[in-house]
Amino acid sequence: MSENTTPAAAPTAAPKGKKRLELDPRLAAYQGIWVFVEMERGHVHPVSWELMGEGRKLANILGVELGAVVLGGSGVDTQMASAAAFTYGADVAYVVCDALLTEYRNEPYTKAMTDLVNRHQPEILLLGATTLGRDLAGSVATTLLTGLTADCTDLAIDPDNRGLLATRPTFGGSLLCTIQTLNYRPQMATIRPRVMSMPTAEPGRIGRMVTESLNMVENDIIAKVLEFIPDEAQEQAQLAYADIIVAGGRGMGKAENFRHIWDLAAVLGAEVGGSRPVTHAGWLTADRQIGQSGKTVRPKLYIAAGISGAIQHRVGMEGADVVIAINNDPNAPIFDFATYGIVGDAVHILPALTEAFRSRLVVNRRAG
Amino acid sequence: MAEKFDAIVVGAGPAGNAAAYTLAKAGLNILQLERGETPGTKNVQGAILYADALERMIPDFRDDAPLERHIIEQRMWILDDRSFIGTNYRSDDFNSERPNRYTILRAPFDKWFSSKVKAVGGLVICETTVTELIKEGNKVIGVRTDRLGDDIYADVVILADGVNSLLATKSGFHKEIEAQNVALAVKEIHFMPQEVVESRFNIKGDEGVVIEIAGTVTHGMVGTAFLYTNKESITLGIGCMVSDFKNGNITPYAMLEELKAHPAIAPLLEGGEMKEYAAHLIPEGGYKAVPQLFGEGWMLVGDSAGLVNAVHREGSNLAMTSGRLAAETVITLKAAGLPCSAANLTRYKAAMDESFVMKDLRKYRELPGILHNNPHFFSVYPELLNRAAHTMLIVDGEDKHSKEKAIRKSFVQRRSLWGLMGDAYRMWRATR
Amino acid sequence: MHIVVCIKQVPDSAQIRVHPVTNTIMRQGVPAIINPFDLFAIEEALRLKDRMGGKVTVITMGPPQAEDALRKAIAFGVDDVVLLTDRAFAGADTLATSFALAQAIRTIGAENPVDLVFTGKQTIDGDTAQVGPGIAKRMGLQLLTYVAAIDEVDLEQRSITVQRRSEGGVQVIRTQLPALITMLEGTNQIRFATMENMFRSARYVVPQWNKDRAGIEDASKIGLKGSPTVVSKVFAPKPKAIKAQMIDVSQGPKATAAALIDTLTSKSARLANELGLVAY
Numbered sequence A: 001m002s003e004n005t006t007p008a009a010a011p012t013a014a015p016k017g018k019k020r021l022e023l024d025p026r027l028a029a030y031q032g033i034w035v036f037v038e039m040e041r042g043h044v045h046p047v048s049w050e051l052m053g054e055g056r057k058l059a060n061i062l063g064v065e066l067g068a069v070v071l072g073g074s075g076v077d078t079q080m081a082s083a084a085a086f087t088y089g090a091d092v093a094y095v096v097c098d099a100l101l102t103e104y105r106n107e108p109y110t111k112a113m114t115d116l117v118n119r120h121q122p123e124i125l126l127l128g129a130t131t132l133g134r135d136l137a138g139s140v141a142t143t144l145l146t147g148l149t150a151d152c153t154d155l156a157i158d159p160d161n162r163g164l165l166a167t168r169p170t171f172g173g174s175l176l177c178t179i180q181t182l183n184y185r186p187q188m189a190t191i192r193p194r195v196m197s198m199p200t201a202e203p204g205r206i207g208r209m210v211t212e213s214l215n216m217v218e219n220d221i222i223a224k225v226l227e228f229i230p231d232e233a234q235e236q237a238q239l240a241y242a243d244i245i246v247a248g249g250r251g252m253g254k255a256e257n258f259r260h261i262w263d264l265a266a267v268l269g270a271e272v273g274g275s276r277p278v279t280h281a282g283w284l285t286a287d288r289q290i291g292q293s294g295k296t297v298r299p300k301l302y303i304a305a306g307i308s309g310a311i312q313h314r315v316g317m318e319g320a321d322v323v324i325a326i327n328n329d330p331n332a333p334i335f336d337f338a339t340y341g342i343v344g345d346a347v348h349i350l351p352a353l354t355e356a357f358r359s360r361l362v363v364n365r366r367a368g
Numbered sequence B: 001m002a003e004k005f006d007a008i009v010v011g012a013g014p015a016g017n018a019a020a021y022t023l024a025k026a027g028l029n030i031l032q033l034e035r036g037e038t039p040g041t042k043n044v045q046g047a048i049l050y051a052d053a054l055e056r057m058i059p060d061f062r063d064d065a066p067l068e069r070h071i072i073e074q075r076m077w078i079l080d081d082r083s084f085i086g087t088n089y090r091s092d093d094f095n096s097e098r099p100n101r102y103t104i105l106r107a108p109f110d111k112w113f114s115s116k117v118k119a120v121g122g123l124v125i126c127e128t129t130v131t132e133l134i135k136e137g138n139k140v141i142g143v144r145t146d147r148l149g150d151d152i153y154a155d156v157v158i159l160a161d162g163v164n165s166l167l168a169t170k171s172g173f174h175k176e177i178e179a180q181n182v183a184l185a186v187k188e189i190h191f192m193p194q195e196v197v198e199s200r201f202n203i204k205g206d207e208g209v210v211i212e213i214a215g216t217v218t219h220g221m222v223g224t225a226f227l228y229t230n231k232e233s234i235t236l237g238i239g240c241m242v243s244d245f246k247n248g249n250i251t252p253y254a255m256l257e258e259l260k261a262h263p264a265i266a267p268l269l270e271g272g273e274m275k276e277y278a279a280h281l282i283p284e285g286g287y288k289a290v291p292q293l294f295g296e297g298w299m300l301v302g303d304s305a306g307l308v309n310a311v312h313r314e315g316s317n318l319a320m321t322s323g324r325l326a327a328e329t330v331i332t333l334k335a336a337g338l339p340c341s342a343a344n345l346t347r348y349k350a351a352m353d354e355s356f357v358m359k360d361l362r363k364y365r366e367l368p369g370i371l372h373n374n375p376h377f378f379s380v381y382p383e384l385l386n387r388a389a390h391t392m393l394i395v396d397g398e399d400k401h402s403k404e405k406a407i408r409k410s411f412v413q414r415r416s417l418w419g420l421m422g423d424a425y426r427m428w429r430a431t432r
Numbered sequence C: 001m002h003i004v005v006c007i008k009q010v011p012d013s014a015q016i017r018v019h020p021v022t023n024t025i026m027r028q029g030v031p032a033i034i035n036p037f038d039l040f041a042i043e044e045a046l047r048l049k050d051r052m053g054g055k056v057t058v059i060t061m062g063p064p065q066a067e068d069a070l071r072k073a074i075a076f077g078v079d080d081v082v083l084l085t086d087r088a089f090a091g092a093d094t095l096a097t098s099f100a101l102a103q104a105i106r107t108i109g110a111e112n113p114v115d116l117v118f119t120g121k122q123t124i125d126g127d128t129a130q131v132g133p134g135i136a137k138r139m140g141l142q143l144l145t146y147v148a149a150i151d152e153v154d155l156e157q158r159s160i161t162v163q164r165r166s167e168g169g170v171q172v173i174r175t176q177l178p179a180l181i182t183m184l185e186g187t188n189q190i191r192f193a194t195m196e197n198m199f200r201s202a203r204y205v206v207p208q209w210n211k212d213r214a215g216i217e218d219a220s221k222i223g224l225k226g227s228p229t230v231v232s233k234v235f236a237p238k239p240k241a242i243k244a245q246m247i248d249v250s251q252g253p254k255a256t257a258a259a260l261i262d263t264l265t266s267k268s269a270r271l272a273n274e275l276g277l278v279a280y
């Protein structure tokens, strides 16, 4: 990689005081909203569809096309992904299919993406804030010399200048800030999984396909993937997409008390999560941390035991439909946003809750 | 390669900083060790800074020290469960060029003081705990820390490690501090916008208010509470003797909660965000509990020597003064080419006896005992006083003379006439 | 081997308060710390040095106070530090930050060629995870993000093999030096500094580089001028209006549990249905 890739936009005069600037005419050519369809080993990360739903709304506001960027190693995969993208709202799929794109590697993916952008010039490019998405977004933005707003929680269009208003938490979630990319295109943003809701697919909806080639050979790529060790083999928690989560905090007192959490989770068929102090103390593995520096979750039911509800935890779980909080402090902040509150010692309440659920669930969810 | 210094100062509170600053400024090669992440992180204090002790070392400290507010008003409140009776003293004279008392936050203040130590050439190392004093015979020759590495040597070690000095006890300089000689204080800092602080206390600019509080909140235990205004926060704390807590049925934390809920206090804190809770010991044994202050190659300064004037809630100024005097002793000895032997370090004790530190402590030497043995000061009196005020203020058709009589009667009923007179006499004796 | 580690000094966001009226950050008394994620990068660099010899240089771009963070790095045992500080850097977003850092690292490398650059996974204030990839692209380094372990560095072959976390698994990747690694958290534990290094740190004079010393000629690429993104609004999250419905706990845990389930079946019927809860 070198710096002489055609810049997407040369910076014009810095905005002085006045926020609303006439867009550089060269940049006005940038049109349409793109969503990167993140695919690994034939599997599309659901965040891509969450973003497609969001992208659809923005495209409608702007009256422009919604494009899906589909990069992959096999025709079957890219075909399937494109078809799916159409059902979730894409008008057009920009496809690069090349064996070199089979596994994610930064170099070929960055090249594929920047080439597409330079040729077709979208005004907005959205990616999931996954490990892959962040790796790619950072590289693409630097290569294109444009702005990138990471980890957004809300996207909107500025009615005055048709620019993207990307809102994200700042200072540990205590505040939100809205960021604009003024005289640069495309405007890039990453959004975490589960922040946007999943749109419903429209079966039978179709769109256009634009296919480009990668123009790269294996020898151009320095990095080689020697091996891939999938998580299933390592029992990684699948928290982000769990329907039910039982989470424990420092208020559980000690590691042994977490068996009450696991017991309840077993009866409910739930995943287990926790707050940061808990993963730091080693009561749970780090991948089970929920919150700003952990995972964002959006379950139907979230049971929080001994969790105070600090803002950094809250931002990771407030998308839950129903939150049940158990805390012995009636003034704990979690009661400000939980659906149901129980003031009491979690160590006593949890076993009772486990028993009650066991006897009143039609089927034992784990077994059934 | 083992390091060797003219002096090692353990601790970077007011006492240690005063000592290290004075030594380094005189050109001595000194090392100061502090276990906290930065100076001040482990320190807990109300806190009032008395300018004088600091001014003697750093005359222009007002230029850049992180001072919160200078105090223009002092209130004394005596609470019973639902009311308080009190006095105010407020004066524009306190708005002078060089105010005498300030509220401070210890963390930024100690950090600032420490930056001054560095500026005059002191070597300051934080996050390092001194675990042991190295002795040769009965002479202290250096220290050992919790970090991997060589021992560190010095001609003299000044212990400014605060109340409950483990090093001093471990080294046999004094016995473990006794429960009746030490108070446990808890405090919280409640943050709120500057405008709120100012309108609640009727102050502007850098003006500040102090409220000293006593009464039934301490459940009859010997203790007091305090409230200080900072720039954009309020410090609230309460403390009682550890020996009382041991027998008592209330925890310090619960006591603070009760204080916060008191109808006189709650409105002052309303809407604030509690950001800092801390508990700390205060040596309040007074004059009689002050241990031996020096020995072969070592000196005690500040809280580690029990130098707190509980009656006037002074500590940091005694700490700074003792730190400075200890340092000056070393400087004199160095200049004369004399070793820091116990015999030579008696000069430190002599300087202390000459200073306000020991004189003030001596003046109040009987007070701790009296308060301890007369718990009614903290239970019966607050109630009686409040009820008296209440009785006088209610206009209900009863004549004032009868009211006064009733009040007098209530006092005598709860506490015999002899008792009342005895109390008055003892207090006068103890504070004379 | 010469390793450069990028660290940032950040306010300890656990202790940040927001002014309830003006919604501005109240920084008073908020301690500044080394971005916690960067400690993993420092430690990994030191471990590589322990293993293979060489030198570790730590760099930060920030205000003069950021010197404290560098001094701390010295205490952990790094060989050298550089503080990149200049008014011209103020207001930088990730693109401008990575430009400045890349240029400074090039200048460092002119004297002693750099084999590896480390950054943390992300900062706790900016929280973007973009500066690392940005530096890599600017400098043409091989980019290895989310590295959980370094399996092998072969200086003869100029190759490096790492395990990197990707969605759904771990990739074992081999690539060529020079490379940039963003280190995953929890992968190691920062060492406890020795007394000797504490002394070194206390006496260390931190070199300060302005933009010229860092070799930056084009001032339009740094600071506010070089930043495509602008913050147009800062505001506090809206508090949720409805507080939790409290379940009666006066009758003991068993009754509480039963009361909760009753409430679920009546008030959150859809959820209860999906769970398969029986209403009594």
Ligand SMILES: Cc1cc2nc3c(=O)[nH]c(=O)nc-3n(C[C@H](O)[C@H](O)[C@H](O)COP(=O)(O)OP(=O)(O)OC[C@H]3O[C@@H](n4cnc5c(N)ncnc54)[C@H](O)[C@@H]3O)c2cc1C
Binding pocket: A172, A248, A249, A250, A251, A252, A253, A274, A275, A276, A277, A278, A289, A290, A291, A292, A293, A294, A295, A305, A306, A307, A308, A309, A310, A311, A312, A313, A316, A326, A327, A328, A329, A332, A344, A345, A346, A347, C012, C013, C014, C015, C124
């Ligand atoms: C940059 C940054 C990122 C962060 N990221 C995250 C993150 O991703 N996720 C996260 O969770 N945190 C995160 N934090 C930490 C966060 O600020 C809080 O410190 C943390 O969430 C608190 O965890 P907790 O609620 O388990 O513990 P505490 O705040 O200690 O709360 C424990 C609670 O348990 C209650 N309790 C005590 N005993 C009992 C009992 N017997 N029964 C019932 N209740 C009891 C107490 O009343 C209290 O409310 C982050 C902080 C920072 C600065």
Ligand SMILES: Cc1cc2nc3c(=O)[nH]c(=O)nc-3n(C[C@H](O)[C@H](O)[C@H](O)COP(=O)(O)OP(=O)(O)OC[C@H]3O[C@@H](n4cnc5c(N)ncnc54)[C@H](O)[C@@H]3O)c2cc1C
Binding pocket: B010, B011, B012, B013, B014, B015, B016, B017, B033, B034, B035, B036, B039, B040, B042, B043, B044, B045, B046, B047, B048, B049, B050, B128, B129, B130, B131, B160, B161, B162, B163, B167, B185, B186, B187, B237, B280, B281, B282, B301, B302, B303, B304, B307, B308, B313, B314, B315, B316, B317, B319
């Ligand atoms: C709640 C409260 C309110 C108070 N209010 C006031 C007030 O309003 N005005 C006033 O003047 N005084 C007040 N005081 C008293 C005052 O705080 C103390 O008298 C003063 O801090 C003593 O200073 P020092 O330097 O001796 O000890 P400290 O301030 O306690 O400093 C000791 C230092 O040594 C360090 N240390 C301890 N052991 C080791 C070791 N082994 N190795 C390395 N470092 C070590 C500690 O981390 C600490 O930083 C108050 C005290 C309390 C608790």
Ligand SMILES: Nc1ncnc2c1ncn2[C@@H]1O[C@H](COP(=O)(O)O)[C@@H](O)[C@H]1O
Binding pocket: C006, C007, C008, C035, C037, C038, C041, C059, C060, C061, C062, C094, C097, C101, C118, C119, C120, C121, C122, C123, C124, C126, C127, C128, C129, C130, C131, C132
């Ligand atoms: N100002 C800076 N100086 C040095 N390194 C930085 C700076 N900002 C960010 N970094 C590095 O880049 C990483 C990612 O930062 P961010 O993109 O802000 O999340 C951090 O963990 C640091 O290692």
